[in-house]
Each structure stands twice: as structure tokens, then as C-alpha cells.
Amino acid sequence: xxxxxxxxxxxxxxxxxxEAATFERFFIPRKYRKRQYVLNAGDKCQYLxxxxxxxxxxxxxxxxxxxxxxxxxxxxxxxxxxxxxxSGDDAIYNIEALEDSELLLLTxxxxxxxxxxxxxxERYFRVLMQNSIMALQRRIRLTQMYSAEEAYLQIMELQPDxxxxxxxxxxxxxxxxxxxxxxxxxxxxxxRE
Amino acid sequence: xxxxxxxxxxxxxxxxxxEAATFERFFIPRKYRKRQYVLNAGDKCQYLxxxxxxxxxxxxxxxxxxxxxxxxxxxxxxxxxxxxxxSGDDAIYNIEALEDSELLLLTxxxxxxxxxxxxxxERYFRVLMQNSIMALQRRIRLTQMYSAEEAYLQIMELQPDxxxxxxxxxxxxxxxxxxxxxxxxxxxxxxRE
DNA sequence: CGCGGGTTTGATGATGCTCAAGCCCGGTGG
DNA sequence: CCACCGGGCTTGAGCATCATCAAACCCGCG
Numbered sequence: 091x092x093x094x095x096x097x098x099x100x101x102x103x104x105x106x107x108x109e110a111a112t113f114e115r116f117f118i119p120r121k122y123r124k125r126q127y128v129l130n131a132g133d134k135c136q137y138l139x140x141x142x143x144x145x146x147x148x149x150x151x152x153x154x155x156x157x158x159x160x161x162x163x164x165x166x167x168x169x170x171x172x173x174x175x176x177s178g179d180d181a182i183y184n185i186e187a188l189e190d191s192e193l194l195l196l197t198x199x200x201x202x203x204x205x206x207x208x209x210x211x212e213r214y215f216r217v218l219m220q221n222s223i224m225a226l227q228r229r230i231r232l233t234q235m236y237s238a239e240e241a242y243l244q245i246m247e248l249q250p251d252x253x254x255x256x257x258x259x260x261x262x263x264x265x266x267x268x269x270x271x272x273x274x275x276x277x278x279x280x281x282r283e
Numbered sequence: 284x285x286x287x288x289x290x291x292x293x294x295x296x297x298x299x300x301x302e303a304a305t306f307e308r309f310f311i312p313r314k315y316r317k318r319q320y321v322l323n324a325g326d327k328c329q330y331l332x333x334x335x336x337x338x339x340x341x342x343x344x345x346x347x348x349x350x351x352x353x354x355x356x357x358x359x360x361x362x363x364x365x366x367x368x369x370s371g372d373d374a375i376y377n378i379e380a381l382e383d384s385e386l387l388l389l390t391x392x393x394x395x396x397x398x399x400x401x402x403x404x405e406r407y408f409r410v411l412m413q414n415s416i417m418a419l420q421r422r423i424r425l426t427q428m429y430s431a432e433e434a435y436l437q438i439m440e441l442q443p444d445x446x447x448x449x450x451x452x453x454x455x456x457x458x459x460x461x462x463x464x465x466x467x468x469x470x471x472x473x474x475r476e
Numbered sequence: 477c478g479c480g481g482g483t484t485t486g487a488t489g490a491t492g493c494t495c496a497a498g499c500c501c502g503g504t505g506g
Numbered sequence: 507c508c509a510c511c512g513g514g515c516t517t518g519a520g521c522a523t524c525a526t527c528a529a530a531c532c533c534g535c536g
Contacts, residue, residue, distance in 0.1 A: 258514075269514080270516080273515060273516055
């Protein structure tokens with residue numbers, strides 16, 4: 091279960107075998123069932139989480155009960171409520187397992203200690219954050235530049251691995267449109283082939 | 284001109300006076316006039332830029348010539364094309380001065396050397412990236428959850444310092460709507476008071 | 477004074493939302 | 507093994523929001 095984690099780190103920075111062994115010890119393995127909540131908005135988010143297996147979503151709930159998906163995270167990705175994890179604020183996001191999932195949890199203290207202990211870890215996290223920024227910017231451009239249909243076609247082409255696994259209603263939420271609209275879009279697209 | 288930079292760093296991490304002096308030396312001061320382009324899409328983005336004074340925008344241009352604002356950066360903020368700066372890819376963003384501006388430029392090599400030289404610098408940049416992520420997520424929620432009018436009212440309330448200085452057309456672009464729509468929204472809002 | 481960019485206004489049309497109903501399919505219990 | 511849920515997806519009709527195109531206006535600057 092930790093193999094995927096070490097492999098992910100080593101894609102970005104060097105790690106001796108000894109360091110890798112130390113690294114592993116900081117992570118708490120935990121399994122979640124489909125539909126299980128990993129984090130409830132309002133609680134403190136205690137962990138930065140690495141997805142070893144499965145698929146999760148983070149989302150907010152507005153005053154009318156509407157859900158708005160911020161992120162999908164599948165194998166090899168990280169997920170957390172960053173504001174809550176780093177600053178100890180109440181979480182604004184919920185995190186839910188969309189499939190049976192296996193996570194590796196890192197606490198705030200664990201992260202600090204890791205950074206002190208292993209030279210390349212801070213660099214790894216900085217690079218991770220930089221990549222997240224580029225991904226978020228890509229996502230903003232997606233809805234800023236494109237119509238709902240164009241945006242849908244883009245994500246299905248560029249990230250089919252995630253979006254073929256996620257249910258339609260959550261994809262719609264991610265795109266900022268209603269499930270009805272997305273359903274009609276898919277009908278249109280299908281007809282055209 | 285460097286004072287604001289050092290102050291910004293010291294808000295997040297400690298820096299001895301000696302370190303601060305070293306830090307400063309890595310930055311190239313440069314002035315830009317209103318409407319001047321700091322970066323053209325297609326070029327390599329050579330610098331991470333700190334805004335000592337003024338206001339800038341980064342934006343993409345689509346196939347139809349439409350502009351889409353990604354970021355506004357005023358005093359105390361950083362701006363760059365991260366993908367280009369870090370990976371050496373062609374820039375996808377243009378960066379333009381919206382006011383006469385003073386920037387402090389840091390090259391990629393400079394950044395690496397700074398990180399090697401001064402202990403807390405990598406931490407500073409990591410924290411900076413984390414804050415950027417939270418800001419980008421806030422922005423995604425803005426257009427995902429709210430109507431054009433609600434989104435406009437939110438940014439004018441929460442970041443009046445930026446959005447009172449930026450021209451309407453660019454605010455509209457930032458929100459993903461047309462200038463006409465934003466003009467009408469403002470009329471509505473004004474009438475209501 | 478006149479030019480030109482930016483903003484406003486108006487008319488019309490497209491896109492996406494809401495509300496409501498039906499359908500499909502996997503899971504549960506008799 | 508089948509009948510019956512119930513959630514999620516689809517479909518439809520009417521409506522709200524926002525885009526488009528075109529013209530007028532406003533104002534700072536040369």
C-alpha cells in the first residue's frame with residue numbers, strides 16, 4: 091500500500107532507501123467504504139491524504155443544500171482541506187469516498203517532522219503545490235473560456251481516467267452546471283456519432 | 284523598492300538582516316509603464332515577479348481573439364506564468380501592466396540558489412504556493428456557486444482594493460462574463476441604493 | 477476640438493436552469 | 507428467483523440569465 095506513495099515521491103525528488111523507509115512510517119494507512127465520509131465540513135481536517143487506491147471527491151454545500159465539487163482524487167493524488175489542515179480552521183469542504191478506497195494519512199506534525207528529517211521532502215511538497223496551482227488554473231480557464239459542452243468534451247478527452255469513473259451528477263457539479271444540462275449535452279454528443 | 288519585498292517575506296518566515304541583504308541581491312528591479320507587456324504568450328517566462336508598486340493582469344487569448352484574465356496582481360503580490368517559469372515551456376499567459384508598475388524579478392537560477400543559500404526560503408515559497416491554492420479554490424467556488432451578480436458583489440466586497448482599480452472589461456473577463464453583462468449588473472446594483 | 481478606447485444601452489437569441497415526471501437498473505427482502 | 511423499491515439518469519416545457527450585435531455615449535488625451 092505504501093509502494094505507490096514512494097513511487098510518486100520518487101517521480102519528483104530523490105530518496106534513499108533508508109529515507110523511503112523513514113518516510114513510510116509517518117503515514118497512517120486507512121480504508122474507507124464507498125459513500126463513507128472522510129471529512130465533514132465544520133470539523134478540523136487533521137490529515138493530508140494520499141490516495142493509494144480508489145476515488146474521492148471534495149465538495150462544499152451551500153445554504154440551499156446544493157453541492158459543489160472542488161476536486162476528484164484518484165490513485166496517486168493527494169487530497170485535503172488545505173485551509174483547515176494548515177491553519178487549523180474549520181473545514182469548509184466535505185470529502186467522500188466514491189469508491190472503496192485506501193488512503194495514507196499524514197498529520198500536520200508528521201509533515202513538519204518529515205520536512206525537518208528528510209532533505210528533499212520540502213522540495214517535494216513545494217513542487218506538488220506548484221503543480222496543483224497549474225491544475226487549478228487550467229480548471230478556471232476551462233469554465234471561463236468554454237461552453238458547458240466544450241468543457242465537458244475537454245475533460246473527457248484529457249482526463250478520461252477520472253471522469254469515466256465519477257458519476258454524472260458530480261461531474262456536472264464540478265463543471266458548475268446541473269445534471270439535467272449535462273445529460274442533454276451527452277445526448278447531443280452521442281447523437282453526433 | 285526592496286523594502287516591501289523583505290516585509291512580505293518576514294510576514295511568513297524569519298530572516299536575519301544579513302539574510303535579507305543577500306536575498307535582495309537576487310532581485311532585478313524593473314519599471315513598466317501602463318499598457319506595457321511584461322510577458323508575451325509564446326515566449327519563455329524567465330522570471331518570478333514581485334509587485335513592489337502598481338497593478339498587473341495575466342491573461343490568455345483564445346482562437347477568436349477573446350481575452351481571459353487569470354490573475355490581477357497588486358503591491359505585495361507575486362505573478363508569473365508558472366508552467367513556463369518552472370518547466371521552460373512556452374508561456375500561455377500574457378502579463379500586462381494596468382498601471383505604471385515597479386517589479387522585482389527573480390530568475391529560475393536565482394530562485395534555486397536562494398533556496399540553497401537561505402534556510403527559510405523554500406518554506407516561504409511553499410507557504411506562498413499553499414496560499415495561492417486556497418485563493419484559486421475560492422475563485423473556483425465563486426463562479427461555481429454564484430450567479431454573475433452575486434460573484435461581482437462578493438469580489439467588490441472582499442477585495443475592493445484590487446477591483447476598484449481594475450477596468451470593468453477586465454473584471455468581466457475575470458468573472459467569465461461579457462463587459463455588457465457586467466455593465467448591466469452594476470446599473471441594477473446602483474439603482475437598488 | 478476631435479479622436480478613440482472604454483462603457484452603456486437596446487433588441488434579439490442562445491444557453492442553461494427549474495420544476496415535474498418518467499425511466500432504468502442495481503440492491504433488498506419476501 | 508422475482509417483485510419492489512429507490513437513487514440516479516433522462517426527458518419535457520417554460521423561464522431566467524447571459525451572449526451577441528449594433529449603436530450611442532462619455533471622457534481623457536493629443
